[in-house]
Amino acid sequence: MNSKSFDIRAALLKSGKEQFLLHGFEGASLRTICREAGVTTGAFYAYFDKKDALFAAIVEPMLERFRVMYNGVIGRAMADVKNNCGNELEAIEFICAHRDEFRLLFDCSGGTRYSGFRERLLDGLFFPSYKACFDSLAGRPVDAGIVRLFVRIKFTQYMELVYGGYTMEEIRRLIRQYAAFTEAGYMRLIDEIKIAP
Amino acid sequence: MNSKSFDIRAALLKSGKEQFLLHGFEGASLRTICREAGVTTGAFYAYFDKKDALFAAIVEPMLERFRVMYNGVIGRAMADVKNNCGNELEAIEFICAHRDEFRLLFDCSGGTRYSGFRERLLDGLFFPSYKACFDSLAGRPVDAGIVRLFVRIKFTQYMELVYGGYTMEEIRRLIRQYAAFTEAGYMRLIDEIKIAP
Amino acid sequence: MNSKSFDIRAALLKSGKEQFLLHGFEGASLRTICREAGVTTGAFYAYFDKKDALFAAIVEPMLERFRVMYNGVIGRAMADVKNNCGNELEAIEFICAHRDEFRLLFDCSGGTRYSGFRERLLDGLFFPSYKACFDSLAGRPVDAGIVRLFVRIKFTQYMELVYGGYTMEEIRRLIRQYAAFTEAGYMRLIDEIKIAP
Amino acid sequence: MNSKSFDIRAALLKSGKEQFLLHGFEGASLRTICREAGVTTGAFYAYFDKKDALFAAIVEPMLERFRVMYNGVIGRAMADVKNNCGNELEAIEFICAHRDEFRLLFDCSGGTRYSGFRERLLDGLFFPSYKACFDSLAGRPVDAGIVRLFVRIKFTQYMELVYGGYTMEEIRRLIRQYAAFTEAGYMRLIDEIKIAP
DNA sequence: AATGAATGAGGGTTCATTCAT
């Protein structure tokens, strides 16, 4: 792969990302993607098998690292659930650094192999790990519904930060400010989990 | 408009809502919509100018009432910001009662004039009214960023409830339960808004 | 279906038959078929689901009658195997009357649901019925290989008549002339089948 | 042409033959042919002008020898038309030895310059030589139709043997067996040619 | 001699929209 083909591949990834974000996977036109990349439609298929492969190539490199990272974060969060703020910040920073890719996965992946990614992530990855975390904290199985809701709300809150149009610097500040809002309530939730059935 | 035309129009609105929810605006086929409504494609254009007009006709009646209602809610919330929980519950009940239409606007409106509805709602409607509310409470302009975040987070929390598959009864219970989590922090936020620059 | 749509359907069947015969099913272009029929490509799909459905619509009506007729022919041939010449003439006349459709099925059906039609016809329909016929004549199971060969050769001979560019009148004459050639040998084959192991 | 070019050319001929047999000339992909040959698409055009030239290069060497051989066979058949069975066996053996190439010409040549090869072979080569043979035997012009039919039927019979999945040994045996069927009738045909107008 | 990226037309198919009836 010489530097020119690298450029074309990169240009396709770039315009693909743009078009998928604008119109969703199915709504985006390969012709437009190619035109924006300064390439004919035929050339596309020298780089990607199908439309779906372009989408995958945009998100997969990030996903690889996300999977690795998330396992580390969740491990540490399990070990120290009260002070998992630092760990979560790490995760948020990662997501912020790849906010486009996550938006692709959440909102623009209909018709790809990643369709339903958000639900699988929440119910298949975040929920089980948080459930285990809370169960361990409470010393007993806590209500699944409340955990599920907690996970989804926590997650969407972070997504608001990510998609709110803030810079990473602003996000760091907002999280600090917001901690004032959540910490007191968070402590109460932990207590309630420990006490209530 | 006789009763038959009314039926056809209603059938188109119904099947349009179904198909838009299933496949999004751009993904939905007008032919399928017409077939499901038991109507020919030609007949469609006797009732609606274009595909987009069908979408608008589905959401607009609800939007009219929502705008009216929201102005009422925000007025009362302004008057009693500490106990706006009841007011918000009214709004949530409205959204729950029209959750399909809101989901159309949030997740299925790409390609319509309502594309980006969520952002416009948050930044153009909710944010200004909450900002005014908080400014009035604090007696001075409070930090716009923290208000904007507050609005977005509060909103997404409610949306999780609305789209979490809960019944209205469960939602009421969850909001009460969840209040344990938010109240303490909420009070602190109010304090901070009152005190901090 | 008004007379105009009937015309278009008929025109599509006609130009489809022509193009499929010229270039085979896969080699034929739907755009060309439509152009020859004086119709846009989009219109095609008002009459046929897919390219394959056009092919099916061309051959299926004839096939229906062929199946019925063949069962009749084979029944009579079984009853009077020595003088089945008349029966076979009936079959040949039918095939001649639909020689284009048979050529489609034999030589131009790659890629359609009828792919391999010739082999299925010979091995699945003609062979079993001739085998039964010969077994009954000989009073014992005759060699399957010789029957299979007999069937295939007999069949291809007839196909030569059909595809030889002869008129039906010429074919009748040739079959009569040709009978002089085959009859003597045919008698010997029957004898051999009766005697040999 | 060094040995490497020879290898590449040979590899292209080999994979070309395979792909043309599998998918027909038009259905076969030049890219696949090149990939199977372990060669880039660009390299192909160092050896062949166009796709069609590859097809020609596959069948032409065999065709050259076939034409030479056929002229010899027909010469001897002319000299001894009654016992031309041995001569024909020679032709069949040749075809068997190159059955792939003949199948390319008969069934896979649509779109090449050899399209319609079978008809040209029968009407342009076999028919005239058999016609001359029979005219000479009868001492006068015999009916062209009956000769044409004779040629076509004889040919298709042999082709059934060649493509029936038999070994050369089996084919020899079947021809002997089948002679029982044809000989008697064949004699009558000769007589008829000699006598009838 | 050989590469393989790039072309651009064409493949089958679906689409929102129009219009003669």
Added chain:
DNA sequence: TATGAATGAACCCTCATTCAT
């Protein structure tokens, strides 16, 4: 008012062929 056939552009994708390297 209502039809539904017809349009023609656009969809994703594959093709034989070319050409700068």
